[in-house]
Amino acid sequence: MRSELISVPGDPARPDEDYASVGLPASGQGGSIVVLDGVTPPASDPDCLHSVPWFTARLGGALGELSVSRRDLTLAEILSRAITRTADAHRTTCDLSHPRTPQATVVLARWSPESVEYLVLSDSVLLVGSPSGAVTAVLDDRLARVPRALLTSHAVVDSTLRNKEDGFFTAAADPAVAALAVTGSLPRSEVHTLTALTDGAARWVEKFDEGTWTDLAALVRKEGAESLITRVRALERADTDRKLLGTSKTHDDATVVHVEL
Numbered sequence: 001m002r003s004e005l006i007s008v009p010g011d012p013a014r015p016d017e018d019y020a021s022v023g024l025p026a027s028g029q030g031g032s033i034v035v036l037d038g039v040t041p042p043a044s045d046p047d048c049l050h051s052v053p054w055f056t057a058r059l060g061g062a063l064g065e066l067s068v069s070r071r072d073l074t075l076a077e078i079l080s081r082a083i084t085r086t087a088d089a090h091r092t093t094c095d096l097s098h099p100r101t102p103q104a105t106v107v108l109a110r111w112s113p114e115s116v117e118y119l120v121l122s123d124s125v126l127l128v129g130s131p132s133g134a135v136t137a138v139l140d141d142r143l144a145r146v147p148r149a150l151l152t153s154h155a156v157v158d159s160t161l162r163n164k165e166d167g168f169f170t171a172a173a174d175p176a177v178a179a180l181a182v183t184g185s186l187p188r189s190e191v192h193t194l195t196a197l198t199d200g201a202a203r204w205v206e207k208f209d210e211g212t213w214t215d216l217a218a219l220v221r222k223e224g225a226e227s228l229i230t231r232v233r234a235l236e237r238a239d240t241d242r243k244l245l246g247t248s249k250t251h252d253d254a255t256v257v258h259v260e261l
Contacts, residue, residue: 055102200252
């Protein structure tokens with residue numbers, strides 16, 4: 001097995017709100033990957049005493065530990081327990097019912113000699129590469145399906161769409177959201193690579209249309225994850241008229257984890 005992990009903050013003056021890990025149990029018979037993209041709250045809306053990096057470190061750490069130590073639990077059950085564990089760490093001091101309580105997107109994958117399991121919640125991406133080179137993108141596209149006209153302000157999104165039916169879902173403080181994640185399992189023999197990306201790295205496909213998911217996976221495999229992020233940063237700097245970036249951040253935190261099984 002070979003793995004590569006890189007995370008680059010969108011702004012060097014701000015903490016990276018992404019989280020990534022690769023876990024390998026002592027048995028050597030499997031492993032897991034965790035990738036989270038913390039949701040940046042509006043600057044004027046301090047609903048919690050804790051930062052987004054605090055939250056992603058707590059949630060990511062719980063996911064990594066449970067995914068390798070509790071093989072008897074499904075990934076959805078693991079996410080539910082990790083959300084509860086993280087919420088318990090600050091429910092006595094913070095308003096966890098607030099729509100902007102710290103939260104994150106989730107990619108979680110786990111493999112054994114027999115199978116590869118996966119879970120995706122919100123707009124981070126998991127690319128599954130087969131031994132033949134075919135690539136399947138596992139996506140939770142609910143946010144992408146929300147009409148752009150409804151994304152008028154933070155207040156509107158928070159009151160009508162964020163963690164709401166007919167909207168989109170993130171891992172925040174409610175463990176029930178785990179049941180809404182995109183999940184599945186494949187025979188281990190059908191999976192050669194796993195590539196997990198936060199949307200800051202997925203911009204190469206989703207915003208700049210530089211290639212397909214298959215092209216992106218091939219780029220990471222041949223040139224490395226750092227090359228992908230370098231290319232994304234160059235595209236962001238070149239979009240001076242913001243024709244493609246629109247109202248998005250010029251540079252977003254960008255994380256890639258690539259594993260060859």
